[in-house]
Amino acid sequence: MRLQSYACAYPSLRESLFVSTTPTVYDVAQQSGVSIATVSRVYRNPDSVRVETRERVLAAARALGYVPSGNARGLASRSTGVLGLCFPDYSDPDAEAEAIEAEEEDAATLYSDQIIRGMERAARRHGYALLIAASLEGGPESLVAKVAGRVDGFAVLARTVPTQELEVISRRQPVVMLAGPREGTDHLDHLDHIEVANFDGQHELTRHLIEDHGLRRPAYIGSAEESPDVEARFRGYLAACRSGGVQVSDEPDLRVAMMTQAEGQRAVDVLLAREGERPDALVFANDQLAVGALHALQQQGLRVPEDVVVTGFDGIPLSRLVRPALTTVRQPMLRMGEEAVELLIKRLTGARDAEPVSVMLPVTVVRRASCGCGREKDAGRGRHGRH
Amino acid sequence: MRLQSYACAYPSLRESLFVSTTPTVYDVAQQSGVSIATVSRVYRNPDSVRVETRERVLAAARALGYVPSGNARGLASRSTGVLGLCFPDYSDPDAEAEAIEAEEEDAATLYSDQIIRGMERAARRHGYALLIAASLEGGPESLVAKVAGRVDGFAVLARTVPTQELEVISRRQPVVMLAGPREGTDHLDHLDHIEVANFDGQHELTRHLIEDHGLRRPAYIGSAEESPDVEARFRGYLAACRSGGVQVSDEPDLRVAMMTQAEGQRAVDVLLAREGERPDALVFANDQLAVGALHALQQQGLRVPEDVVVTGFDGIPLSRLVRPALTTVRQPMLRMGEEAVELLIKRLTGARDAEPVSVMLPVTVVRRASCGCGREKDAGRGRHGRH
DNA sequence: ACCTAAAATGAATGCGCTTACAGTCGTATG
DNA sequence: CATACGACTGTAAGCGCATTCATTTTAGGT
Numbered sequence: 001m002r003l004q005s006y007a008c009a010y011p012s013l014r015e016s017l018f019v020s021t022t023p024t025v026y027d028v029a030q031q032s033g034v035s036i037a038t039v040s041r042v043y044r045n046p047d048s049v050r051v052e053t054r055e056r057v058l059a060a061a062r063a064l065g066y067v068p069s070g071n072a073r074g075l076a077s078r079s080t081g082v083l084g085l086c087f088p089d090y091s092d093p094d095a096e097a098e099a100i101e102a103e104e105e106d107a108a109t110l111y112s113d114q115i116i117r118g119m120e121r122a123a124r125r126h127g128y129a130l131l132i133a134a135s136l137e138g139g140p141e142s143l144v145a146k147v148a149g150r151v152d153g154f155a156v157l158a159r160t161v162p163t164q165e166l167e168v169i170s171r172r173q174p175v176v177m178l179a180g181p182r183e184g185t186d187h188l189d190h191l192d193h194i195e196v197a198n199f200d201g202q203h204e205l206t207r208h209l210i211e212d213h214g215l216r217r218p219a220y221i222g223s224a225e226e227s228p229d230v231e232a233r234f235r236g237y238l239a240a241c242r243s244g245g246v247q248v249s250d251e252p253d254l255r256v257a258m259m260t261q262a263e264g265q266r267a268v269d270v271l272l273a274r275e276g277e278r279p280d281a282l283v284f285a286n287d288q289l290a291v292g293a294l295h296a297l298q299q300q301g302l303r304v305p306e307d308v309v310v311t312g313f314d315g316i317p318l319s320r321l322v323r324p325a326l327t328t329v330r331q332p333m334l335r336m337g338e339e340a341v342e343l344l345i346k347r348l349t350g351a352r353d354a355e356p357v358s359v360m361l362p363v364t365v366v367r368r369a370s371c372g373c374g375r376e377k378d379a380g381r382g383r384h385g386r387h
Numbered sequence: 388m389r390l391q392s393y394a395c396a397y398p399s400l401r402e403s404l405f406v407s408t409t410p411t412v413y414d415v416a417q418q419s420g421v422s423i424a425t426v427s428r429v430y431r432n433p434d435s436v437r438v439e440t441r442e443r444v445l446a447a448a449r450a451l452g453y454v455p456s457g458n459a460r461g462l463a464s465r466s467t468g469v470l471g472l473c474f475p476d477y478s479d480p481d482a483e484a485e486a487i488e489a490e491e492e493d494a495a496t497l498y499s500d501q502i503i504r505g506m507e508r509a510a511r512r513h514g515y516a517l518l519i520a521a522s523l524e525g526g527p528e529s530l531v532a533k534v535a536g537r538v539d540g541f542a543v544l545a546r547t548v549p550t551q552e553l554e555v556i557s558r559r560q561p562v563v564m565l566a567g568p569r570e571g572t573d574h575l576d577h578l579d580h581i582e583v584a585n586f587d588g589q590h591e592l593t594r595h596l597i598e599d600h601g602l603r604r605p606a607y608i609g610s611a612e613e614s615p616d617v618e619a620r621f622r623g624y625l626a627a628c629r630s631g632g633v634q635v636s637d638e639p640d641l642r643v644a645m646m647t648q649a650e651g652q653r654a655v656d657v658l659l660a661r662e663g664e665r666p667d668a669l670v671f672a673n674d675q676l677a678v679g680a681l682h683a684l685q686q687q688g689l690r691v692p693e694d695v696v697v698t699g700f701d702g703i704p705l706s707r708l709v710r711p712a713l714t715t716v717r718q719p720m721l722r723m724g725e726e727a728v729e730l731l732i733k734r735l736t737g738a739r740d741a742e743p744v745s746v747m748l749p750v751t752v753v754r755r756a757s758c759g760c761g762r763e764k765d766a767g768r769g770r771h772g773r774h
Numbered sequence: 775a776c777c778t779a780a781a782a783t784g785a786a787t788g789c790g791c792t793t794a795c796a797g798t799c800g801t802a803t804g
Numbered sequence: 805c806a807t808a809c810g811a812c813t814g815t816a817a818g819c820g821c822a823t824t825c826a827t828t829t830t831a832g833g834t
Contacts, residue, residue: 034813041813068532070461071791075456124476132507134507146457149455424784462819477807659801
């Protein structure tokens with residue numbers, strides 16, 4: 001029994017300042033002459049303890065270097081005060097090291113950074129801390145399980161975690177799925193869910209090109225990997241072309257292996273080498289590709305937007321710094337992080353068994369020079385996306 | 388006693404799939420006909436359990452939706468498998484909202500993002516997750532204490548946490564201080580410590596201006612807030628001027644209120660309005676200021692670098708995207724995060740009482756167009772900083 | 775088949791804290 | 805003056821898991 005230590009511990013205050021074992025409530029209690037319950041109350045509910053007693057306890061705690069154990073606290077109170085985020089580790093460390101050497105630090109502004117910032121901020125507002133972990137494989141000792149075991153609820157970037165594992169975990173705590181439509185719908189249909197209006201964004205952007213700029217020969221450059229988000233963009237493009245009376249094929253005009261600047265440059269070379277009439281607009285699945293294309297076009301001596309229009313998707317910072325500035329669709333990543341926390345909090349505070357929520361975040365079409373829009377900064381923007 | 392639940396719980400498997408209480412080792416043990424010790428072993432040390440038994444336990448765990456409680460685990464084993472980071476919350480949410488509306492998303496690449504990424508990655512390599520929290524005030528229930536109570540060790544960005552509080556906490560677990568020299572040295576001299584070679588970086592950059600470009604009338608634009616890092620930069624500048632035979636005053640030629648682009652613009656206006664000979668080089672304490680200055684100079688019809696040279700500090704992505712590209716000193720933030728984790732791990736795995744370590748990370752002087760350096764990309768760079 | 779060492783498992787204890795529940799006083803009421 | 809009541813504080817019972825030690829199996833050897 002712990003109580004035995006009451007009898008003999010701490011011969012004197014002087015001694016106890018040099019404890020080698022980390023101090024606990026028992027030590028603080030002993031030192032300040034109260035019970036452990038009172039020590040606990042000083043931290044959990046200060047007002048329930050007489051001022052005089054409280055001060056005495058706090059003084060002892062300070063003297064001993066006492067910090068409440070989050071683990072013990074969490075165990076006893078069945079909640080941790082921590083929210084979590086699992087995201088994939090996109091970055092190949094080697095590639096990135098090279099990139100940094102080569103000053104390609106744009107890669108620096110990652111998707112996940114924004115979400116992390118958004119979540120951290122929102123979590124803090126609610127008094128929570130944030131636990132983050134990029135996931136690797138599954139298995140009983142997977143990072144996801146580790147995160148899940150340490151938080152009150154967490155968010156997962158789509159396609160990060162085996163759905164089966166998520167299914168199990170989500171039975172015992174709130175989970176929010178980020179981006180990507182709920183897959184299959186078979187298992188995960190009871191998760192809350194946040195996605196971005198990819199379809200609407202690309203649709204509106206394409207409509208703008210066709211109707212406002214009179215373009216009739218667009219080409220769409222997509223990706224080989226079939227992420228639901230990217231697919232939704234293409235469908236938005238298709239739909240806009242159809243309703244705009246522009247004839248295009250059911251498939252992207254080109255699929256690149258990765259969505260990088262380098263691939264964007266290659267894409268331009270490939271497209272321009274094809275016979276037939278040159279496209280008057282290059283619609284890229286993301287900004288990285290589009291920026292690469294800008295470089296390639298310049299090298300080929302083609303002017304943007306006079307000779308050919310270029311658009312991207314994502315709204316990364318770089319998109320407005322290139323020349324010409326890139327017309328694109330901005331994704332509200334920061335907001336996605338905040339929204340995720342709000343959903344989790346909602347589940348945590350009552351609405352445990354409410355119907356699963358699905359939030360569609362609106363995107364913003366940002367019209368800049370690369371599509372021919374000039375300085376009509378404010379006039380040329382609008383938000384799109386149903387709720 | 389918990390054991391009582393053995394008797395009546397779980398009338399049938401069918402039922403048990405709908406437990407409302409979250410399952411524990413007891414449930415899994417009961418369901419798979421073993422003791423809780425064995426369940427625990429399956430997760431902690433799988434090889435110590437017969438394959439057949441292990442499978443049975445895992446099957447039961449899956450069926451019940453069991454996830455080990457990180458809290459209980461941490462409490463029993465006295466370690467969490469989590470590292471922490473405390474950083475200040477620079478961003479004024481309102482200001483940022485505006486910034487985003489105005490497409491000023493450069494603010495997006497924050498100091499802390501890089502460190503977080505670096506730490507997360509390194510932590511993962513060692514099997515740890517990362518807990519992050521931007522700190523506010525102190526007090527017994529401060530976020531720092533909360534973080535400290537939940538991790539095995541953590542890093543703190545300088546000036547984030549009251550040193551007194553840190554002093555107490557660092558008695559019981561490893562803490563690494565990031566950036567900023569160890570203050571006072573009175574209390575925190577037993578913490579590990581990582582800083583950046585601010586002095587050396589600014590020194591080398593200034594030397595380059597003086598010796599390689601023959602500039603003789605530099606002006607230094609510093610900040611009103613006296614952060615140790617920024618001060619070190621100024622001292623590096625001073626030292627280089629001295630040894631280069633260039634006469635300058637002991638104080639920055641100008642101190643701005645905040646280190647923002649807007650202030651950078653104002654700084655140029657102020658400096659050019661002064662009587663006397665115009666400086667031939669403007670040395671700014673960070674990139675933001677320098678970029679603002681670039682705009683202002685252009686407006687004033689002055690050419691960079693022909694009429695006046697401009698340099699920054701930090702190496703933010705924006706610095707290489709502006710025209711002319713900015714000569715600056717790159718800080719290895721990502722690496723700082725990684726290094727922090729390495730130090731923590733080292734403390735955690737044995738070297739508990741070793742002498743406190745102080746790491747000085749080297750910086751890189753990046754010579755670009757704004758100082759007159761041309762395309763001599765590779766030749767024009769070097770690393771500086773002692774270890 | 776019998777004995778022994780090694781492997782697998784179980785029983786029991788405690789990690790540090792929260793939280794009913796049960797006192798203990800001091801003081802306002804009847 | 806006895807009773808009640810409120811404000812504090814102490815007692816005790818876990819929270820879910822890791823782990824030591826004892827016990828049971830199993831494999832190995834002869």
